[in-house]
Amino acid sequence: xxxxxxxxxxxxxxxxxxxxxxxxxxxxxxxxxxxxxxxxxxxxxxxxxxxxxxxxxxxxxxxxxxxxxxxxxxxxxxxxxxxxxxxxxxxxxxxxxxxxxxxxxxxxxxxxxxxxxxxxxxxxxxxxxxxxxxxxxxxxxxxxxxxxxxxxxxxxxxxxxxxxxxxxxxxxxxxxxxxxxxxxxxxxxxxxxxxxxxxxxxxxxxxxxxxxxxxxxxxxxxxxxxxxxxxxxxxxxxxxxxxxxxxxxxxxxxxxxxxxxxxxxxx
Numbered sequence: 001x002x003x004x005x006x007x008x009x010x011x012x013x014x015x016x017x018x019x020x021x022x023x024x025x026x027x028x029x030x031x032x033x034x035x036x037x038x039x040x041x042x043x044x045x046x047x048x049x050x051x052x053x054x055x056x057x058x059x060x061x062x063x064x065x066x067x068x069x070x071x072x073x074x075x076x077x078x079x080x081x082x083x084x085x086x087x088x089x090x091x092x093x094x095x096x097x098x099x100x101x102x103x104x105x106x107x108x109x110x111x112x113x114x115x116x117x118x119x120x121x122x123x124x125x126x127x128x129x130x131x132x133x134x135x136x137x138x139x140x141x142x143x144x145x146x147x148x149x150x151x152x153x154x155x156x157x158x159x160x161x162x163x164x165x166x167x168x169x170x171x172x173x174x175x176x177x178x179x180x181x182x183x184x185x186x187x188x189x190x191x192x193x194x195x196x197x198x199x200x201x202x203x204x205x206x207x208x209x210x211x212x213x214x215x216x217x218x219x220x221x222x223x224x225x226x227x228x229x230x231x232x233x234x235x236x237x238x239x240x241x242x243x244x245x246x247x248x249x250x251x252x253x254x255x256x257x258x259x260x261x262x263x264x265x266x267x
Contacts, residue, residue, distance in 0.1 A: 006197065016182065024203065028151060032095070035098060037071045068093055088169075102137075102139040113135075149204075153199055165184050166184070194216065196213060199214070
């Protein structure tokens with residue numbers, strides 16, 4: 001029976017031009033910027049409402065969290081340019097999803113009231129009392145140096161495709177870079193008839209790029225419900241003769257486990 005299966009394939013990649021590499025770095029920065037704006041709003045809310053250790057974090061609706069579009073309008077450069085509109089919109093929207101996941105993960109362990117070891121050591125040596133920012137699992141700001149440089153974009157109306165081992169990705173309407181792509185180092189091909197669902201672009205500390213391509217393709221999967229039943233073999237009879245210390249087993253076995261039954265008989 002044919003069923004649609006989703007699988008991911010990771011490849012080493014190289015931007016097709018210097019402009020494309022700059023665009024990818026801008027997408028990484030936009031993802032980090034939007035996430036930090038959410039964290040800053042969270043910290044301001046907790047400070048104003050006297051957050052107590054052990055309480056769960058409020059929802060985004062209760063905090064009156066601005067939308068991603070509102071954050072984009074607030075982020076304006078010195079030249080009066082809303083730079084978050086110059087990158088892929090999914091890069092900003094994914095940051096909001098990551099922030100919501102961080103809040104959910106913290107609420108599961110909020111009752112433990114655990115502080116980081118560095119905060120406890122600072123309290124012991126310098127006498128600085130830890131705050132809610134020092135709690136384990138609390139969403140924190142993403143630094144440019146140590147944060148993971150990545151963003152995810154989704155396929156819409158075939159705007160993500162592969163041609164001649166080059167993966168072409170969508171670009172922002174207001175961006176000056178119109179062709180965005182990466183040359184793939186394909187060590188194995190994608191399945192035939194596969195459709196690209198989403199692509200995650202990452203960059204490590206050495207400046208090397210990798211892409212994770214999620215594809216959907218039909219696969220023939222045998223159904224367990226329609227599996228033909230096999231006739232079971234006749235049960236075997238065992239004659240047990242007991243002595244003072246051991247039980248001696250004798251008889252004729254008719255199961256499919258002849259090897260193990262022979263060893264049992266010898267014992």
